[in-house]
Amino acid sequence: MNRGSAGQLHQPRRLAAGALSLVLVISVIISALLLSLVFLYASSQTLLLHYRLTAEVQRNARSGLAYLLGDPAFPNFQPVSLDLYGQGNDSVQLEKRPWGLFDVVIARASKSGRQDTVMALVGSHFAAPGLAALYVADGQKPLSLIGTSQVVGDCYTPRSGIRPGFLSTHNQPQPKELVTGQIRISKASLPVRVDSTVNCLRDFSQGAVAAWLPRQAQALRTLHSISRSFSQPPLVWFQTRPATIQHVALSGPIVLVSTHKLLLESDARLDNVLIIAPVVVVKSGFQGRIQVFARDTIQVQADCQLAYPSALCAYNTQGAATVLLGERSQVSGIVLAATPTGSTAPSLLRMHESTRVAGQVYAADVLENCGQITGTVMCRRLGYATASSFYENYLVDSRIERDLLPADFLSAKLLNPAASLGILAWLP
């Protein structure tokens, strides 16, 4: 025992074997920490650069859109490359083309390998007459409001004024407050020139489709469900016989053209699609977002819902132009019926009292049985028709409410030529 103890005392002191592994572990941890610091520094720099460049490219694309909005004379179908700030760093390619009553604008920005594209549908703010709820051209006869009728907003009436009216078929008390806003005297003609409107719309006839489509437009042989980006050229489906659109979902720059009657069944799903035909019938229960241009007649049957921005335009330089809106149907956008001044076959826009329109209603001649309007109405004459009688400038159980239309609700340049442009909707 004693010898062993003495031997241990004389041996040199040694560190425990676990110390080496301890040192190694601590070294590895310190190295990992240092490496992570280096990695953190590098990645934060990269991320910041990526974030900054992405934000700049997005801003440049937005700036391109602003440029297109600020330059109404920007040419159609001609892509223009623009150096935004003259320093050679911020380039953006701009393109504009008509899409029905509106314009499609495309801005493509690129910088240091990064790209961003924004596309939008451009409309117009309301010009002065469109800020009023109702404009009825001065045709001598006074404006008579009956039943629950009321004009919420300013009103342009004939020189003979506005008054509560009476119909033997309506036993309701006479309305008390006819107009909530200012009453002004209208002129004999509508503030928007009908002829120029019709001339513009004539371009939408089937023979002139090519005039407002880009050269790259492609023909669509058979109709099948398609979802297409507006960055691609439009597809044109052309028919020379009566046709029915059904069992399809179409979305994007697609034009349906027919030289004969065209029926839209309720099971067709159309989004931002243009329809051009002499007669277009939208069947009961249809829902979608469409712009319809018909030479003779547009008939929207009951319980249809046309979402913003939709447009129904009937125009005719030869005969009558008629738009018929059925019971409980709702249209958000523009409804227009027009024939040239002095035409022997006047235009007619006929509604049902349960029809609802949000937006701008323009009847170059007669607006019959005006329904419930959130927006603005412009017509030469109002009419109320029963089975046996026609009452001129009668507004029966109709509310026209301009103030309820949102401030950012936009219409078409065609009806508001003096107004500024704005983004109507972003496009996919």
Next chain:
Amino acid sequence: MQKRLSASSLVEITVAAVILVLVFTLALTICAQLGQHHPAQRQLRGQQLVQQLAATTIRTHAWYAKTTMVGPITLERIVSPYQGKPHLLQLQIQAMEQDEIIAHYQEVIYVPPSPTP
């Protein structure tokens, strides 16, 4: 016969733990210091400030030049007509710290005329 390493003693484990805690504390302190004074962080803060000011300018239609201070950062806003077009403005905002530009923002803005009844 294979030699065996002896197990670590309680003292060794304690010393190792103390060293680890010290190293971690030191590393975290360095990280925090770097986070505060790192150029990337300053630039990011500058970017956030210029974007906030741009959003406020566009929302409130404040189309005039202005210089503001946010802590040590100076924000300078310049608004000028764009290429002589009547409804286009060029909005420029710079964030500066100690006479160094840490963030820059510029955009073309469309300002439509307000409708008159």
